[in-house]
Amino acid sequence: MRWMLAGCWGLVLISLSVADNKKLQIRQKPRFYGVTVNTNVPIYCSSSRQDNSTVQWFKANKIGDEQTPLLTLIDDNINFQNHGFMQKAYLYITKIQMRHSGVYYCMVNETQGPGTEVNVFRPVAMEKALYRSNVKDGLIVFQGFLLAVFIAALFLRKQKLWERRDSEYEEPETDHIYEGLAIETCGGGLYEELSVYAQAEGAEAPWE
The missing domain is CATH 1.20.5 (Single alpha-helices involved in coiled-coils or other helix-helix interfaces)
Structure with a gap:
C-alpha cells in the first residue's frame, strides 16, 4: 500500500514539473488592423500561464525589421493597461495617425507574441x-x-x-522599237523558194 501511495505522489510531481516546464504561449488579438486616421485601436495580449507576468510592447515598421520598445517612444496617443493576475494586457492607440502604422508585438517573460499589423489610411x-x-x-x-x-x-x-x-513614272515610247530593222524580201514567190530550200540535195521525191 505504501508503495502504491509513493508511486501516485511521484506521478503527481512529474505532471506538475511537466506543466511548469510547458512552453509559454502568447496570443494577440486581432492580428491585423486596417483603419483610417483618428480611430481608436485596442490590441489585446494574453499568456497561457496563471501568474502575474511582466508584459512589454515592441514596434517594428514591418515584419522582420528591427523592433523598438514602445516605452522608449514618447507618444501621447499610446497607452498601456495590464491586468496583473488575469494574465491580460492591452495596448490602446487613441486617435491613430499615419506614423502609427507598423507591427506591434507583446512580450511576456521573454516570450514574444505573433504580432499585430496595423495599417493606417487617410480618408x-x-x-x-x-x-x-x-x-x-x-x-x-x-x-x-x-x-x-x-x-x-x-x-x-x-x-x-x-x-x-505613280505620277512621276513615265511609260517607255514604243515607236522606236522597230527602228533600224529591215525585212529582206526575196524576189519571186515566197512559198516556192522555201520548198526548194527545204528539200535536201540528192534526195528523191517520194513520188518518183
Whole structure:
C-alpha cells in the first residue's frame, strides 16, 4: 500500500514539473488592423500561464525589421493597461495617425507574441475619388484619340507618297522599237523558194 501511495505522489510531481516546464504561449488579438486616421485601436495580449507576468510592447515598421520598445517612444496617443493576475494586457492607440502604422508585438517573460499589423489610411472623400476617376478616364480616351489621329496621318502620308511615285513614272515610247530593222524580201514567190530550200540535195521525191 505504501508503495502504491509513493508511486501516485511521484506521478503527481512529474505532471506538475511537466506543466511548469510547458512552453509559454502568447496570443494577440486581432492580428491585423486596417483603419483610417483618428480611430481608436485596442490590441489585446494574453499568456497561457496563471501568474502575474511582466508584459512589454515592441514596434517594428514591418515584419522582420528591427523592433523598438514602445516605452522608449514618447507618444501621447499610446497607452498601456495590464491586468496583473488575469494574465491580460492591452495596448490602446487613441486617435491613430499615419506614423502609427507598423507591427506591434507583446512580450511576456521573454516570450514574444505573433504580432499585430496595423495599417493606417487617410480618408478619401467620395466626390474627390469620383473626380479623379473621371479625369483618368478622360485622359485614357484622349490618348486613344491621339493615337488614332497619328496612325491615320501616317497612312495618309504613305498614300500620298505612292501617288507621287505613280505620277512621276513615265511609260517607255514604243515607236522606236522597230527602228533600224529591215525585212529582206526575196524576189519571186515566197512559198516556192522555201520548198526548194527545204528539200535536201540528192534526195528523191517520194513520188518518183
